[in-house]
């Protein structure tokens with residue numbers, strides 16, 4: 001074996017390890033709509049069309065956001081191993097489903113902060129604490145989104161009731177759409193060993209909320225105690241892009257990952273609210289609330305944990321299910 005191919009092999013191992021860490025990425029309904037494919041010294045991230053959610057995500061916008069989250073998670077794993085990441089987004093010479101090409105960049109000082117957060121991060125759907133997040137923490141989250149060219153708009157308290165009305169409108173509208181309830185029912189009754197989907201064990205029973213949570217249960221029984229949070233300190237934020245093309249949604253995803261890992265590292269918790277972009281009328285109402293400045297990609301609730309015990313880790317597929325062999329189509 002030549003020296004060159006030995007180097008390549010070690011590089012590929014680093015990249016494959018990063019794709020395994022990226023399995024922990026959050027995704028819409030835990031659908032994990034991606035796969036990875038080694039190609040020479042790169043790995044390619046591909047959309048997996050077989051994991052589409054036609055009712056919840058007819059445009060595929062949330063699927064691309066989810067792929068962006070996985071991509072950023074992989075770069076975080078490389079940073080922890082002491083490598084910069086070289087990323088080509090939406091390469092024009094790739095197939096239609098190729099979202100990005102990732103390769104090892106220069107050696108750097110290993111940075112494990114975000115990587116440690118990657119393993120601790122959870123979607124916390126319970127009411128958050130009374131006390132609001134500190135202003136300097138929120139500034140860091142705005143800076144994290146900006147690194148990806150995305151704006152994190154923090155809703156002022158006086159806009160929260162209108163935001164709650166928009167979320168309610170979206171929830172009510174979606175309940176009338178059979179394709180939507182079919183997707184939610186199908187992806188949210190999974191057992192922890194299924195490797196994907198939302199377990200009802202991670203969905204909080206009704207509690208005190210400023211903004212109503214998505215109804216995953218659909219008349220079934222949610223399994224997580226809501227805890228003692230009042231949700232009064234919760235902050236609502238919207239990731240806003242300058243346009244509405246595939247590159248914008250992907251950037252919203254890398255920004256979502258960066259914001260979420262940053263807030264996790266700072267002891268905060270969050271859960272996304274994507275109903276507001278799933279329903280076109282709700283998205284338009286949210287755009288109006290934000291003064292027509294950009295396109296809302298996804299909203300988030302952010303706070304201090306209402307309960308010190310984190311929710312359980314949700315299910316994931318295994319490496320062999322998401323990583324192809326060199327030469328695979």
Ligand SMILES: Cc1cc2nc3c(=O)[nH]c(=O)nc-3n(C[C@H](O)[C@H](O)[C@H](O)COP(=O)(O)O)c2cc1C
Pocket residue numbers: 024025026027028029030062063065066069121122123124125197198214271272273274275298313314
């Ligand atoms: C694009 C996107 C949209 C999401 N939308 C919602 C949502 O509307 N409500 C919610 O409770 N969780 C939402 N989630 C969180 C996922 O359900 C969660 O990431 C997944 O079930 C895995 O759980 P974990 O984040 O705890 O690992 C969303 C996540 C992503 C990436």
